[in-house]
Amino acid sequence: MSRIFRFFIAIALVSGVLLYAISSLNSEQGYSGENTLTIYNWGDYIDADLINRFEKETGMKVIYETFDSNEAMMTKIKQGGTHYDIAIPSEYMIDKMRKEKLLVQLDHSKLPNLKYIDKRFMDLPFDPKNHFSVPYFWGTVGITYNPKMLNGKEIDSWSDLWDPELKNQILLVDGAREVIGMGLNSLGYSLNDTDKGHLLEAKNKLDSLTPNVKAIVGDEIRLLLENQEAAVGLVWSGVASEIMAENEDLEYVVPKEGSNLWFDNMVIPKTAKNVDGAHQFINYMLDPKIAAQNTEYVSYSTPNKAALQYLPKEMVEDERFYPSSELTEKLEVYENLGKENLAYYNELFLQFKMHRK
Template identity: 50%
Template sequence: MKRLLVFFGGIVGVLSLLFIGTTVLSKESGATSSSDPNTLIIYNWGEYVDPDLIKKFETESGYSVIYNTFDSNEAMETKVKQGGTRYDLIFPSESIIPKMIEEGLLLPLDHTQLTGTEDLSSFLMNQSFDSENTYSIPYFWGTIGIMVNTDEIDSSLITGWSDLWQPAFKNDILMVDGARETLGIALQVLGDSQNEKDPDKIAAAVEKLNALRPNVKAVLTDEIKTLMINNDAPIGIGYSGDAAYVMAENPAIRYIVPDDGGAIWTDNFAIPKTVGNKAGAYAFINFMLRPENAAQNAAYVGYATPSEAAKDSLPSELTQDKAFYPEPSAMELMEHYEYLGKDTVEAYNDFFLEWKLGL
């Protein structure tokens, strides 16, 4: 009997551990079946908010936050479209917002419930993808440019995208694994828009990329940061926030915004159709728009804040760096990413995949 009791006691112990483990896993993985009105479920890019701010928000508001992450706009859109999972607040990039509006996946924002929008940079507001900010307001913004290891390459040799084609850079370049970004570079070198829909111009951009193949060392995503930090490649294409992180780890890296084009992008607050806690969503947006919180978040994440009030409290060596906060004259040469429609997006993806397979 004693052995039997020990046996059953062991089973109960194992089941208890499994229950506790399942509960912890549910919290950490962001299980989104909660109907608790005091829970706020956020769906955001990975490592895209200061965790200390989430704790601060929970303490101030009384809400409990579940934080889920996605790695692409398409993955996020699919989850929201399926509708079986509750999300209260999402952070789509500008290029996907028109599509999500068309599909009825976003709810109009009640601007009377928002505070702090008056501090947002005017050049980021009322853009064509959401002309009156009916469905979104900017969360972070930045550029895409060229990281150069100045210990290996004279950075004065690179001022624009077109310089990447120099024969001297054979097997030196880490290209970003993105169809819009990579094809956009070639399109701008040819004098066309990165939002081009003309099939002939897109095909010409692919031919231009083919000529770049000898210089391409690899096509990667987050790995570019590690390789640039470790001096494993002298040139890398990347976003401004990634470049800020790399430069903090490797002082030899310089970030160059191309003078023959470039892109401005925004990631945005938006409330999806799956929302179960609107009040919590508005509370979090307003909390993050407070200048002291927006500044703390920008310092943690590394991307440019859209809050002018927050910008004023950031270190001047950061905000005066024209690579990360470009002059208005430089931004006039840059384009915002636009949604190109399903057929054109598929064409970009197909062309890009073919190009990668040919490397």
């Protein structure tokens, strides 16, 4: 008995010491106390230095929490029990949260820096007049390829993917809208097309791509492309910029037929306790210099027009990540097509996946 007893006491003591260490670390960081701001963001999606500066400037303490998918984030916010002041979901989720009344309407008078945001990225269908959200980063869907593995061949359009030379070389992301969208774009239709005839046509076109498709994968597409397991991949621009930083041979291109334009926007969830502080934070992040520093860290494309002048030239002039206005006109934001149409997209995508070879 005494042995077990001593052992348990030792464990309890160790836990006590650790708890004390945590609480002292926490108070050293200022995580306790009233004047806090809780941010719920994707992992490693902000320059931590900026948070420190915000804390110094406002005296507020920032608690930074991370999520891994829009769905997980929405569940946490909808279920309650948390009080996030800021969240950064993607555009389709904002539409959904807006309709489920999970968001606080923004007070634009408290966001003077909103004027720096490029007009192209404001007032989009997922949030008309930006009542609920402010753009944080944006990007495109495009093709990453490895010219070295293709003997210097260049790709600049969706139709290039149907080249028989690319046999068993293409990786696709496992997303119905992305893949069916590729089929629609290559035929010159809109990404938000709901005409069943057009969709079927796109699906048939995709079926003829199957000899070239090596696999349809999730997040592991990053590693597969980086390690040159396949020469071509359908990816988001954010993923592309990260893997290009790891493997310099890779290239990224937004196909000339047009593609998808996506956003991650800052919103204030209904559960927020510090709505005023949240406005201050959004306004702070919209400051051109701050936005520029954040962009350099995250390396996604910033919607902040005034921030571009503070960024290195080769970054801003990189047409792969800041496409020309001519091309951006062809880019489309996914619209919420309603349950029925989405189900049809998923159905077609499933058929396409089963059709493989």
